[in-house]
Amino acid sequence: MDWLQLFFIHPVSLYQGAALPFALLFNYLCTKDSFSACARYLFLLAGGGILALAAMGPYAALVFIPAVCAVALICSLGPQRVHRWAFLFQMSWQTLCHLGLHYTEYYLQEPPSTRFCITLSSLMLLTQRVTSLSLDICEGKGEGASGGIGSSSSLSEHLGKALPYFSYLLFFPALLGGPLCSFQRFQACVQGSGSLSPRHSFWALTWRGLQILGLECLKVAVRRVVGAGAGLSDCRQLECVYVMWATAGLFKLTYYSHWILDDSVLRAAGFGSAFGQSPGEAGYVPDADIWTLETTHRISLFTRKWNQSTALWLRRLVFQRSRGWPLLQTFAFSAWWHGLHPGQLYGFLCWAVMVKADYLIHAFADSFIRCWLVRLLYRTLTWAHTQLIIAYIMLAVEVRSLSSLWLLCNSFNSVFPVVYCILLLMLAKRKYKFN
Template sequence: MATAKTSSCTGSTLLQPVSDIISLPIDQVNFVVCQLFALLTAFWFRLYLHPSKTSTFVRHVVATLLGFYLALFCFGWYALHFLIQSGITYSIMIFSGVENMHKYCFVAALGYLSFCQITRVYVFDYGLYSADFTGPMMIITQKITSLAFEIHDGMARKEEQLTPSQRSLAVRSMPSLLEYLSYNCNFMGILAGPTCSYKDYITFIEGTAYYPQHLETNGKENGKYKQSDPSPKMDVIHKLSVCAISLLVFLTISRRFTVVHNIDDAFIASTPFYAQVVYLYLSMLATRPKYYFVWTLADAINNAAGFGFNGYNKDGTPRWDLISNLRILDIEFATSFKMFLDNWNIQTALWLKRVCYERCPYNPTAATFLLSAMWHGVYPGYYITFLTGILMTLAARAIRHNVRQYFLASSKHKLVYDVMTWAGTQVAISYTVVPFVLLSVQPSLKFYKSWYFCVHVACMLLVLALPVKPRHIRNRQQDNCLLHPHQQGDKPVVQNSHSTTDNNYNQKLKAT
């Protein structure tokens, strides 16, 4: 057992004794230990390498070298792929010219990622996640392509051609090699991200992230809460508590409810259908805490270093959710497919919007789904999930447009609607992502056959039977909603301008 775990690790085996004691693969132990080390280093980075005490050059160098060290510890020589991918795309940026470099960088970064995913999956360890060096490469790919488009917007396009979001994120000068490597490979995000815009990262390194936030609250000067360096301590403590709970839940229930058990022949033959539905929900519920743990810990690391400040709430308390990747309660209590997707892997959704949906001239929705599938990897299960997701999205939209208004007459009716849509959403999400977990075609189809493709059939019938308003009408209605934000409840009144723009854009994108 220990030998198998050791052989699957391409990084350091220094912690192998710990792996044997707690019965976790060495690559997972390396990852957690490195992230905890990054967390402690982040506090040191914020306190002792504060912009007021040291230069941006030193902060870039330290962040980059620490990132490379963590990558080498976890992935060994495979970490060289991070440098190769960054080196190739930086050379393209320098030598190809700003007019077309965003296209070349997009193809090169995504192509190199796909090459590594193909070789890892079909040459080395199909279906295994041990020492998966392509995980960090997925985040680096997002950063490379985002920056390439932002430079193109800032140096090759006219102001009037840009959307408000593109204008606020546009980069007006070419970054140095050190800045580029620091952005791609810093110790705060090298292992688990999340991705972020280049301008946000640079303002963090330079220590100017807090300056634009000293605005007015309710028409009065926010002097009471005005401060140059708000503390992330309480947010970090809260996020670490969420991590601990998520890890405990995952270790407790993940082995009792496994996704693969849904396709066990004896289980299918002996279990009533309603019990299969319940087990499906519980098994998919058991897989989510590991994502909660990884993404929340990554968010806490960035916050501990002073990165992630997103303005102030109405009561003057600081917000540290600029690069947060999920909202757990909104996910678990989602009452629509849209609400679930709005709050899951938030930064990747922003990346897809910025580099694909906003820019693709032909069928941007299909192009965005395709890009998302390609970015995730080459397992067939990913493509089955995204194709099913398209059908689910259309059916959910049809139900919302034709049914929801009948349940808004009273709070009791609305409660009934919310309960039904919550149950339907959780089953639909679980049904959709089974292939994402099973990965291969045969087990994925086996699961859908055991359910007689009933959800697929129901969604097709709903799409065909229920009319949906044309897109231009939905867009016009959504624009009217965006012009009256006071009707959508209280919102934090001070935050980064491009974050506000992206939130509004995301509402419009997901609604359509």
């Protein structure tokens, strides 16, 4: 095994790993009475600023500017208006940055800067925190600071009111990755004393480190298999299925490794505990539920468990607020949020259709299958079909060039989503006649 290749670290993972000791330091300082809430907010904010400058360089301004504007909107608008304006500004800013990436990739035909790609990833996470915070204020779950700018308070009082918002939007454990942490949880964890015990922290982080090491070893093995075989351009029929499955497996292993590392940083800083959870609020939700993702035979369940905190955020932001076609609107917005690349548009549209088909197929099967042996065979076949459809969608979303997307669509792999599309049409027609 090539050990240099094994321990090659993605730039985002490198900076997240560097943030881990400072997360543990923050957790330790929270046990000290002299470390006030204001000092904690400043520590998290300063760490976020330093991490942004180190990871993004001059592109960090593209994250700082919308964060400042979001706080200004929160402090100047009423609860009923703040979400609309915060959402529109944040998504407009993020879309302009994504258009810059499109210009570089598709018009100039040049590889984008690594720092710029890290910036776009951080902007997407910032959009989650901004919209989550504005929704909380709009729904009365959190107190806004509206009217603060125009009041007669001193500058220090204005900054004191705005400090928790600045710190939440830019705090370093979640700047480059990690599950979405609500503002209520963030504020309660900072102002409280719910830190991890050293023993629990050590064993939990050690276990996650072993998981990451195992995933990286497996990723090296899969990468060698993918590199040694044929690609989509020269594969034939069933061979294309193997190429697609192996390539998608490489993408999934990369996501799993990053999510576990992001989760470790948040937990090390003390934001992963049940402390600060408000009544009725969902508990801490890690992004990686590997067992469920790899064993489920339902595309709809895979969708809910894939990047769980983002799935819950999309459900709250789009699905529950949509008046018509909520599923399609949710996936359309997800494509917009990811950057509107051609592969993303096709992949997320296909994903929406597959989820709709999944609901009808399993509802029909559950009403007719009674024998446990037939049910076992049905679950096995649908598990394999689910994994292959997810692999197809993942490749469509990840590819950047139109030529690669065209190769995928023209390959034997398109049979799997087409089967679900046919079943969707048949079952939808049957349901319509029955009604």
